Amino acid sequence: MxxxxxxxxxxxxxxxxxxxxxxxxxxxxxxxxxxxxxxxxxxxxxxxxxxxxxxxxxxxxxxxxxxxxxxxxxxxxxxxxxxxxxxxxxxxxxxxxxxxxxxxxxxxxxxxxxxxxxxxxxxxxxxxxxxxxxxxxxxxxxxxxxxxxxxxxxxxxxxxxxxxxxxxxxxxxxxxxxxxxxxxxxxxxxxxxxxxxxxxxxxxxxxxxxxxxxxxxxxxxxxxxxxxxxxxxxxxxDLPEPAPARPVTGGRTSTLGDLFTGRYRRRTAVLWTLWFVGYLANYGITSWLPTLYTRTYGMSTSASLWYSTAASVAGLVGCVLAAFTVDRFGRRVVLAVGLAATTAPMFVLAALGATSAPQLAVWSALAALFNFAVNISLYLYTPELYPTRSRALGCSMGGVLNRLGLITGPVLVGALHAATGDLSAVFLALGGITLVGTVVTALFAEETKGRTLEELSP
CATH class of the missing domain: 1.20.1250.20 (MFS general substrate transporter like domains)
Incomplete structure (x- = not known):
């Protein structure tokens, strides 16, 4: 019994x-x-x-x-x-x-x-x-x-x-x-x-x-x-009858160590990698676009801002696409495909050398479309992987890695461009970083589609 x-x-x-x-x-x-x-x-x-x-x-x-x-x-x-x-x-x-x-x-x-x-x-x-x-x-x-x-x-x-x-x-x-x-x-x-x-x-x-x-x-x-x-x-x-309740564990005060115990150790490592990689690539690209258009291609400030909006608009479209596909294909697929599809335009720009403003606008917008889809999906995926007692803590630590990536991306791009004077090196580095995120997701990310929060983290 x-x-x-x-x-x-x-x-x-x-x-x-x-x-x-x-x-x-x-x-x-x-x-x-x-x-x-x-x-x-x-x-x-x-x-x-x-x-x-x-x-x-x-x-x-x-x-x-x-x-x-x-x-x-x-x-x-x-x-x-x-x-x-x-x-x-x-x-x-x-x-x-x-x-x-x-x-x-x-x-x-x-x-x-x-x-x-x-x-x-x-x-x-x-x-x-x-x-x-x-x-x-x-x-x-x-x-x-x-x-x-x-x-x-x-x-x-x-x-x-x-x-x-x-x-x-x-x-x-x-x-x-x-x-x-x-x-x-x-x-x-x-x-x-x-x-x-x-x-x-x-x-x-x-x-x-x-x-x-x-x-x-x-x-x-x-x-x-x-x-x-x-x-x-x-x-x-009237409301439907509840399904049979799933077992949950006792509540207690959360600690940072909770994120590195048992099943959560691998989840935290995967999530921190994705938060850092996703936002490093995002802000590494978008924060420098207006400057690249003006300094590299000699465009006016007004024209450079209009060109830069292509990435922002494409990113918003990517977020909407993620919202309407993530329940059908699953979190792991959306994240892995999104990172892979971010990597490809980076490598294309590295190979082409980003020799013109239209070339940069088209390929950076394509990268942003998938990169934004990845980053917004992390706001769904992260809460699903932690129990209620430490869910907000897990999300906030994801936010910390988000900010570290946000700070590191522009610094890395600026340093590489200043050292080499070559945009190919910049996009090769960013593509290599998002490729690491792709591999980590494909090999280690856990699927959460259709599972209750209690089933995922009792």
Whole structure:
């Protein structure tokens, strides 16, 4: 006779099974929309400094060192924010961390709009970076925990598409607002979504999976009952019976060591490799495109920016394609094919020598299409590979490797180009790096399609 699970574990099993049986409804879409608005504007804020820096440099008379500090301070903050947020979200809750992060981001934007010198601007940009770096992986954990196994890929990635969309809208808004109203108006606009922090706290429930994993079973049940009521109301139908509950292990406080024990050791090694490789290639290409078009091919600033948008638009298309194929083909296939298809254009550019601007635009856009698809899929794949007690921590550490790749890519490309003066060497190096990611994915990545979070990480 099978021994019954202790009451708290039985409750966690029941909560997971009840969440899995919920049909996709207007309630799910509303919650995804509220969190999506937050993430959209976090992306919007992320690159504002790049677009406003020329005006800030002129107004404050910044030196090259000052301009570099303005560009990098936020990235350092984002790295530390990603490092801190996972442990915090696994302790105090996903929704609370998300709400605090968006409020801090908005206040930082207000403060930067009012700054008249570099020093306070850098402090506020660093604090804002902490919030942006903390919100994105925490939100990915939260959205993943609300979704069922069958449609989790599309549900999560349709939400994640808002991040590259926010980057694109930030670029377009900057091009329109700065010439007409100046750089301060752009930061003032970025502060408006701070009101969403109130909506997050009032309209978005805490993750029942997290509440149950923390031992707050009564809160988890009450929250789930409210969710079930909303889903019934929005669908107009009774809910199906839950499938037999899968066993789960006891909850406890997460530690960094959890990511390197048992089955999670290989998962963490694979994920860290993919986060680093994906974002190194991404920012290694995109951050240097405007400079390459102007310095290498003698194009005007306006023309170089238009050429550079080809990669951003292609990347957004790649994210949408990933969202609508990842549940059909699986995470491992999308990641491996995406990395392989990123590698091929790199090697083509290395062989051709990137001898013209149109050649660079076409092949870099093709690489970006698949590279962005890989990177957005990691926001789905990472939460699936860790248990609830350490899911946010696992996502935040992925964010740390993301930021390390983001910083390393532009430095590597700049150093190679300065040392060799040859774009072939640059693209050969980037192609070699993404080839490593392809091999790692093909040999060691674990498929998660159609499996519940509890089945993957009991």
């Amino acid at each position: 099978t021994e019954a699970a202790p009451p708290d574990l039985a409750a966690r099993q029941d909560i997971a099974a009840r969440l899995e049986r919920l049909p996709l409804s207007r309630w799910h879409v509303t919650v995804r929309l509220v969190i999506g608005v937050v993430t959209f504007f976090e992306a919007f804020d992320q690159l504002l400094i790049a677009y406003t820096l020329p005006e800030i440099t002129r107004e404050w008379g910044l030196t090259s060192a000052g301009a570099t500090s303005a560009l990098t301070t936020g990235s350092v903050g984002m790295l530390l924010g990603a490092l801190i947020s996972g442990r915090l979200a696994d302790r105090i809750g996903r929704v609370r961390v998300i709400a605090v992060c968006v409020a801090v981001t908005a206040l930082g934007s207000v403060g930067m709009a009012l700054c008249t010198s570099l020093a306070p601007f850098l402090v506020l940009r660093f604090v804002q970076g902490l919030a942006i770096g903390g919100e994105v992986p925490t939100a990915a954990s939260y959205i993943s925990e609300l979704s069922g196994a069958r449609r989790r890929g599309r549900f999560v990635l349709v939400y994640e598409v808002v991040f590259p969309a926010g980057l694109a809208v930030g670029a377009l808004a900057s091009a329109w607002i700065i010439p007409h109203w100046g750089w301060r108006a752009l930061f003032a606009l970025a502060a408006v979504p701070g009101v969403v922090a109130v909506l997050v706290q009032r309209r978005v429930p805490e993750s029942p999976r997290w509440l149950a994993a923390c031992g707050r079973t009564a809160d988890a049940v009450r929250t789930l009952e409210r969710i079930e009521t909303e889903v019934r109301r929005s669908t107009g139908r």
